Each structure stands twice: as C-alpha cells, then as structure tokens.
Amino acid sequence: MVTSSSSWWQALVRISPYTFSAIGIAISIGVSVLGAAWGIYITGSSLIGAAIKAPRITSKNLISVIFCEAVAIYGVIVAIILQTKLESVPSSKMYEPESLRAGYAIFASGIIVGFANLVCGLCVGIIGSSCALSDAQNSSLFVKILVIEIFGSALGLFGVIVGIIMSAQATWPSKA
Amino acid sequence: MYGFEALTFNIHGGYLEAIVRGYRSGLLTAADYNNLCQCETLDDIKMHLSATEYGSYLQNEPSPLHTTTIVEKCTLKLVDEYKHMLAQATEPLSTFLEYITYGHMIDNVVLIVTGTLHERDVQELLEKCHPLGMFDSIATLAVAQNMRELYRLVLVDTPLAPYFSECITSEDLDDMNIEIMRNTLYKAYLEDFYRFCKTLGGATAEIMSDLLAFEADRRAVNITINSIGTELTRDDRRKLYSNFGLLYPYGHEELAVCEDIDQVRAAMEKYPPYQSIFSKLSYGESQMLDKAFYEEEVKRLCLAFEQQFHYGVFFAYMRLREQEIRNLMWISECVAQNQKSRVHDSVVFIF
Numbered sequence: 001m002v003t004s005s006s007s008w009w010q011a012l013v014r015i016s017p018y019t020f021s022a023i024g025i026a027i028s029i030g031v032s033v034l035g036a037a038w039g040i041y042i043t044g045s046s047l048i049g050a051a052i053k054a055p056r057i058t059s060k061n062l063i064s065v066i067f068c069e070a071v072a073i074y075g076v077i078v079a080i081i082l083q084t085k086l087e088s089v090p091s092s093k094m095y096e097p098e099s100l101r102a103g104y105a106i107f108a109s110g111i112i113v114g115f116a117n118l119v120c121g122l123c124v125g126i127i128g129s130s131c132a133l134s135d136a137q138n139s140s141l142f143v144k145i146l147v148i149e150i151f152g153s154a155l156g157l158f159g160v161i162v163g164i165i166m167s168a169q170a171t172w173p174s175k176a
Numbered sequence: 177m178y179g180f181e182a183l184t185f186n187i188h189g190g191y192l193e194a195i196v197r198g199y200r201s202g203l204l205t206a207a208d209y210n211n212l213c214q215c216e217t218l219d220d221i222k223m224h225l226s227a228t229e230y231g232s233y234l235q236n237e238p239s240p241l242h243t244t245t246i247v248e249k250c251t252l253k254l255v256d257e258y259k260h261m262l263a264q265a266t267e268p269l270s271t272f273l274e275y276i277t278y279g280h281m282i283d284n285v286v287l288i289v290t291g292t293l294h295e296r297d298v299q300e301l302l303e304k305c306h307p308l309g310m311f312d313s314i315a316t317l318a319v320a321q322n323m324r325e326l327y328r329l330v331l332v333d334t335p336l337a338p339y340f341s342e343c344i345t346s347e348d349l350d351d352m353n354i355e356i357m358r359n360t361l362y363k364a365y366l367e368d369f370y371r372f373c374k375t376l377g378g379a380t381a382e383i384m385s386d387l388l389a390f391e392a393d394r395r396a397v398n399i400t401i402n403s404i405g406t407e408l409t410r411d412d413r414r415k416l417y418s419n420f421g422l423l424y425p426y427g428h429e430e431l432a433v434c435e436d437i438d439q440v441r442a443a444m445e446k447y448p449p450y451q452s453i454f455s456k457l458s459y460g461e462s463q464m465l466d467k468a469f470y471e472e473e474v475k476r477l478c479l480a481f482e483q484q485f486h487y488g489v490f491f492a493y494m495r496l497r498e499q500e501i502r503n504l505m506w507i508s509e510c511v512a513q514n515q516k517s518r519v520h521d522s523v524v525f526i527f
Binding site for chain 2: 038041042045046047048049050052053054122126129130132133136137
C-alpha cells in the first residue's frame with residue numbers, strides 16, 4: 001500500500017477504482033454524443049436554410065450529418081468495450097496497485113474517446129455547414145470541402161484507437 | 177469571444193444566414209446587366225427581368241410600363257424578403273435587422289416634411305415613401321410646424337426618438353434646417369448603430385465597424401462637397417460629421433475648412449483606402465465621385481460574405497439589393513429617355 005503521508009494523496013487513492021471506471025464509461029458515451037449532436041445541429045440549420053433556394057444540395061449534404069453521427073457511434077462502441085473490461089475483485093484486493101491501474105486505465109480511455117469525439121463532432125459540423133452553403137452557390141465546391149471534412153473526422157478515429165489501446169491495459173488482479 | 181462564433185451562432189442565426197445567402201445568389205450578374213443595357217424599350221426590360229427572380233413581381237403589370245412601376249415592384253421584392261427574415265429572427269438579430277431600416281425612416285420623415293413645406297398633398301407623398309421606412313403615425317408628420325412639434329406629436333413613439341435630442345430647436349422648418357436635421361439624425365443613427373454592433377462583439381462588430389466607418393466617411397465627404405458655397409458655417413459642418421471612422425478626428429478637421437473640391441481631394445488623399453477612389457477622378461471632376469464611392473462600397477459589401485457566422489451578411493445583402501434597384505432605375509430611365517449611350521455612366525456591377 002502507498003505510504004505517503006499527505007491526506008490528499010490518501011483521499012485520492014482511496015476512491016474505488018470502480019468509481020473511476022464508471023465515470024470513464026459515462027464520459028465516453030455522454031461527451032461523444034454531445035459532440036455529435038452539436039455538429040449535427042450546426043450543419044442541419046445551415047442545410048435547411050440553404051436548401052430552400054437550392055433543393056439539389058439536400059441529398060449530397062447528408063454526408064456531413066452522417067460523419068457527425070459516426071462520432072456518436074464511436075462513443076457507443078468504446079463504451080461497450082470498456083464495460084466488458086470490468087471484473088469483480090474481492091474487497092481485500094480492491095485497493096491494490098493493480099486494481100487502481102485498471103480503474104485508471106478505463107477512466108482515461110473514456111476521457112480520451114469522449115473529448116476527442118467532442119471536438120471531432122464540432123469540427124465536422126462547422127465544416128458541414130460551410131459545405132452546404134458553398135454547394136448551394138457553386139456545386140463544384142462540394143467534393144473539395146468534403147475532403148476537409150474527411151480529415152476532420154479522422155480526429156475521432158485517433159481518439160478511438162488510443163482509447164482502445166489504453167483499455168487493453170485494464171487487467172484486474174486475479175481472484176486467488 | 178471572437179473566433180468561436182461558429183460554436184453557437186447557428187442556434188439562432190444559422191437558418192436565416194443560409195436564407196440570406198440564398199437570396200444573394202439571386203442578385204443580377206454582369207451578364208444580366210449587359211442584356212438589360214441592350215434593351216430598346218421598357219417592355220424588353222420587363223421581358224429580361226421575368227427570367228430573373230423579379231419575374232413574378234413584374235408579370236402582372238400592364239403595358240405601357242413606367243420606370244417608377246419597375247422600381248416600385250423591385251423594391252416590393254426587397255421588402256418581402258426583409259419581412260420574411262424579420263419574422264423569423266430572434267434577438268439580437270431582430271434588433272439588428274430593424275436598425276438597417278432606420279435610415280429609410282429618416283429619409284421618409286424628411287421627404288414628408290419637405291413636401292408639406294412645398295404644399296404637396298400628403299397622400300401623394302406617402303406613396304413616394306420607401307416601404308421599408310414606414311411607421312404607423314407617419315401621416316401626422318404633415319401637421320407639424322417646427323421641430324419641437326414634430327418630435328412631440330409623432331416621433332417620440334418611433335425608434336427615431338433618441339436621435340432627436342441633438343436637433344430640437346424651436347426654429348421653423350425651412351429647406352436649410354431640414355437638410356441639417358436630416359444629417360444630424362443620420363449622424364445620430366450611425367453612431368447608435370455602431371455602438372450597437374460593438375456590443376454584439378465578435379465578427380459582427382469587426383465587419384460592421386468597417387462597413388459603417390466607410391458609410392460615415394462617405395457621408396462626411398458628401399456633406400463637405402454639398403456645403404461648399406452655402407451658408408453652412410464651418411462649425412455647423414463639423415457638427416454633422418460622425419464621431420467614428422477612418423477620418424475621425426483629423427480628417428474631419430481638414431474637411432471642415434475645405435472650400436473647393438481640390439482641397440477635399442488633397443485632404444482625402446492622405447488616407448490610402450480613399451486615395452484609390454480619388455485617383456480615378458481627374459482634377460475638378462465630381463460627377464463620377466458618386467459612382468466611385470458606390471463601387472468601393474459594393475466591393476466591401478461583397479467581402480462581408482466571405483466570412484460565416486456573423487450578422488454583417490444581412491446588412492450587406494440589403495445594401496447590395498438597394499444598389500441593384502438603383503442600377504435598374506438608371507437603366508430604365510436611360511432606356512425610356514433614349515439615352516442609351518449614358519447607360520454605363522452609373523451602373524455598378526455587383527458580380
């Protein structure tokens with residue numbers, strides 16, 4: 001057991017690793033969905049207004065909405081993966097370093113995925129709004145701006161990859 | 177916070193911004209203007225316009241057509257678009273859109289007061305008022321004898337009320353005083369609008385400050401040129417200049433003492449953005465100054481559309497439409513009076 005005398009340190013270490021894990025899983029899905037929703041409304045409001053003058057843009061520009069939605073799906077996938085990593089340990093082993101490590105790994109994974117998806121959703125949403133407005137004026141611009149959007153959606157993917165690598169470290173101590 | 181408007185602008189303003197950008201795509205292009213300039217009669221103009229967005233507004237007009245009818249119907253289209261946007265807007269966009277029309281209100285007030293002074297019929301004057309600047313009690317303006325009554329009877333209930341504090345005098349209304357009143361009101365309006373845009377902050381403040389500063393400077397030059405040789409004293413002239421803009425305060429000092437156009441040119445050439453305008457004119461010529469200013473204004477208004485997530489696009493669109501209506505009026509007048517060689521004197525292409 002850690003023997004540092006600071007009371008803050010004691011308090012931190014005494015928080016159950018399951019608390020950290022649960023918060024991590026919640027953040028992974030909650031904040032990802034926040035990012036996706038934010039991006040979708042940014043794109044959607046511009047798309048609706050621009051489609052009044054130029055109805056031809058609606059079907060193509062739904063791609064922007066789909067890219068934003070993908071971000072929410074990443075969050076769900078990682079949340080499901082993380083919750084399969086939870087195992088019960090007997091209470092004598094709950095504060096061992098290995099359990100704490102597992103708890104922190106799940107927490108970190110959740111935060112990584114959640115916030116990466118938040119900014120990715122925002123990025124794709126803002127670009128999608130500009131894409132809809134530009135497409136309404138000049139249809140040759142659509143594919144070019146879509147390339148920018150694809151780069152933007154790669155950000156969420158980075159977060160998912162790192163999050164899954166982190167969660168692979170979540171090994172709880174064996175029950176013996 | 178400047179730079180992060182993209183995160184929250186679309187909640188209230190996204191739909192309307194997309195709508196106004198759709199309207200902008202309907203502005204007449206250089207190709208349309210070339211077609212219109214080659215028309216022989218007003219019916220040709222009507223036929224060309226029916227292929228553009230003005231079609232539904234002009235198709236029920238009987239021939240023979242008058243130029244005033246064409247201008248009236250085109251203005252009606254602008255008013256319909258404006259009312260559509262105003263109906264859907266929430267604060268602070270709705271206040272912003274209303275600010276855009278106060279200039280027309282001032283023009284209408286001055287029109288009615290001047291007309292009444294020259295013994296014209298009120299109904300006839302009401303028909304000539306710009307529809308964007310109408311308010312409920314506008315017909316009562318004909319009754320007022322001096323500015324104090326004007327304020328007390330009619331204007332205290334309108335949005336123009338706060339602009340009157342600087343120009344209430346008990347003098348009777350005559351031509352000179354009315355012009356001074358118009359310019360004083362407009363000065364107060366521009367300063368109020370500038371202050372309001374600054375409170376909005378972000379990209380709106382930056383873009384609108386630039387557009388309004390240009391407007392203030394242009395008005396300062398026009399006031400100077402129009403008051404050369406009249407009885408307006410230098411102090412009175414200085415009081416009509418707005419207290420913002422590129423020319424404030426040193427340019428205003430120089431303009432206040434100008435006595436002819438060449439001195440105005442010398443004062444303005446110290447400012448690089450205006451030097452390019454004045455360099456297009458040869459010495460002693462002031463007729464083309466209006467067109468040069470309009471061209472510069474159109475260039476700046478088109479630049480406002482380059483950025484997304486701000487309110488400047490609404491202001492820019494209204495101004496561009498008004499420029500288009502001016503163009504159409506000039507073309508129609510030239511065609512109606514058979515002076516087609518002068519058509520390109522005053523048409524400013526938007527794109």
